[in-house]
Amino acid sequence: MSEKKLILVVDDDPDLVEAVSMKLEAKSYRVEKAYDGVEAMDKIKIEKPAVVILDVMMPRKNGWEVCDEIKNSNALKDIAVVLLTAVADSVKTTSYTHHDGKTTLADDYVPKPIDLDELMEIVGDHCS
Amino acid sequence: MEINRGRPKPPSPTIVSYNTRGVFISFPMSLLQIRINGIRLGSRLNQVIQTSVDGEASPLISPLYKLLAQDRINIVSLGLRTDPSGTSMFCCHDLPSGCKFDFKPDIKKKVASGSKEPQSCIVSNVCTVSVYPHNASLNTLGFLMSLFGKHGVSFQQMVSSHAMISFIINRSDQERVLAFLEQEFDLPPTHIPFGQFENENAEFVKKRYPETRATYVEQRIKTYGIKLDAGLEMVEISFNPKDQKYLGFCGNGLQQLAKSGKKFYFTASMTKSHDMAHLYCLTEPLAFQEKQYFPSRDKVTKGLTVCPSVSVDLISFHGPHFGDRFGIFNTAMACLNAAAIPVLLAGCTGASIFMALPDSLGQKALPALAEGFENP
Numbered sequence: 001m002s003e004k005k006l007i008l009v010v011d012d013d014p015d016l017v018e019a020v021s022m023k024l025e026a027k028s029y030r031v032e033k034a035y036d037g038v039e040a041m042d043k044i045k046i047e048k049p050a051v052v053i054l055d056v057m058m059p060r061k062n063g064w065e066v067c068d069e070i071k072n073s074n075a076l077k078d079i080a081v082v083l084l085t086a087v088a089d090s091v092k093t094t095s096y097t098h099h100d101g102k103t104t105l106a107d108d109y110v111p112k113p114i115d116l117d118e119l120m121e122i123v124g125d126h127c128s
Numbered sequence: 129m130e131i132n133r134g135r136p137k138p139p140s141p142t143i144v145s146y147n148t149r150g151v152f153i154s155f156p157m158s159l160l161q162i163r164i165n166g167i168r169l170g171s172r173l174n175q176v177i178q179t180s181v182d183g184e185a186s187p188l189i190s191p192l193y194k195l196l197a198q199d200r201i202n203i204v205s206l207g208l209r210t211d212p213s214g215t216s217m218f219c220c221h222d223l224p225s226g227c228k229f230d231f232k233p234d235i236k237k238k239v240a241s242g243s244k245e246p247q248s249c250i251v252s253n254v255c256t257v258s259v260y261p262h263n264a265s266l267n268t269l270g271f272l273m274s275l276f277g278k279h280g281v282s283f284q285q286m287v288s289s290h291a292m293i294s295f296i297i298n299r300s301d302q303e304r305v306l307a308f309l310e311q312e313f314d315l316p317p318t319h320i321p322f323g324q325f326e327n328e329n330a331e332f333v334k335k336r337y338p339e340t341r342a343t344y345v346e347q348r349i350k351t352y353g354i355k356l357d358a359g360l361e362m363v364e365i366s367f368n369p370k371d372q373k374y375l376g377f378c379g380n381g382l383q384q385l386a387k388s389g390k391k392f393y394f395t396a397s398m399t400k401s402h403d404m405a406h407l408y409c410l411t412e413p414l415a416f417q418e419k420q421y422f423p424s425r426d427k428v429t430k431g432l433t434v435c436p437s438v439s440v441d442l443i444s445f446h447g448p449h450f451g452d453r454f455g456i457f458n459t460a461m462a463c464l465n466a467a468a469i470p471v472l473l474a475g476c477t478g479a480s481i482f483m484a485l486p487d488s489l490g491q492k493a494l495p496a497l498a499e500g501f502e503n504p
Binding site for chain 1: 165168238260287290291292317318319320322350352353411446447448478479480504
């Protein structure tokens with residue numbers, strides 16, 4: 001049996017972290033949780049996840065900064081980053097082009113309010 | 129807003145113990161501390177308490193949540209309890225910068241007139257302190273209760289969400305509560321308590337948090353799913369909130385229950401009068417032996433009553449930006465009222481709503497709530 005993939009969920013809304021985590025665990029993923037950008041980077045350094053589900057607006061270090069840090073690190077850049085954002089129209093223009101023309105360093109993004117089933121599909125795609 | 133407290137965390141206290149051969153050993157307290165991820169602070173809240181409301185039954189009576197919805201006022205935290213003596217509830221709402229700690233006079237009058245008892249509308253200057261995640265642990269809940277008792281601080285109300293336990297306390301106690309929580313819990317080394325903005329005008333907030341200030345107009349309110357936990361047991365303990373030893377007593381009982389592997393599904397505590405508070409805890413059904421962790425059941429013993437537990441169904445749901453929107457709880461109550469489903473206990477904090485219903489009515493509540501909410 002293949003090893004369960006680790007997903008890191010990062011959002012400053014603890015209830016949202018819980019809701020996403022429960023859904024992921026029901027789909028047999030291992031889940032780590034973080035509630036701001038600094039804590040997210042701490043967790044990533046302890047164990048590298050397959051996917052990071054990352055909120056944008058967070059205290060201490062926002063999602064853009066975390067995403068940049070991951071994607072600019074040779075050791076971490078293969079981690080798939082899925083941004084949760086309500087500010088889709090201000091997604092930064094960098095290397096990846098999303099289907100609707102928005103671009104970001106992240107591998108994908110889901111606009112808020114998020115559709116959990118859509119998020120699960122995206123996570124599944126990045127883990128396959 | 130981050131609160132840079134500029135105060136280093138005190139060194140971990142050391143527990144001294146002896147092994148079986150009488151050899152002195154010591155180890156840091158952090159090995160025994162409960163791990164949590166964070167503390168969240170909310171400030172500048174108005175708390176309003178309304179007692180003996182008959183809900184929708186009488187057109188003369190206006191439940192507080194309905195008044196707040198009509199005035200487009202967001203509820204930050206809410207607790208509601210209906211028992212044979214009537215309905216009591218508290219609501220906390222935040223205040224824009226520059227507002228006085230008071231309720232709008234016309235609403236205050238309506239709240240008071242909607243209650244059977246005089247002096248039923250109490251307005252006070254409070255704030256919230258929340259810890260997360262609780263992981264449904266009765267040990268964490270019991271420890272928190274004991275901490276308040278140990279440090280001699282009363283909380284006015286308490287309510288849990290899927291991840292947080294929020295305490296509503298006097299504003300003047302916030303620093304003290306934060307200090308003992310930071311000291312007694314095992315927090316991440318880089319943790320800084322996260323505080324909600326204060327003294328920020330609406331424009332600043334809008335600029336800083338554009339995503340959380342949107343107002344959605346939906347035919348049916350979006351949720352991340354409506355969950356039903358059927359056949360739970362609701363334990364109710366009434367105590368004098370001024371006497372701190374009862375907090376320790378409750379905490380100890382809950383920690384004993386945790387040892388038998390039980391978890392909680394929802395918890396709330398409401399102070400209905402100056403000398404009576406009620407703690408509610410919903411767990412899986414308890415064995416006879418487990419019920420003895422709270423002795424003197426059915427008896428009043430020196431200011432503390434453990435009421436006979438009742439079987440309930442628990443409905444809970446969580447939605448995008450629930451914490452920033454008005455009228456959501458009112459919609460949930462309207463859906464259940466329309467289906468003649470009574471709500472025994474309810475609570476909101478963060479972005480979650482929990483409603484305890486009489487046993488076996490949970491299945492009926494799901495289609496009733498679907499009238500107002502999307503359940504993907």
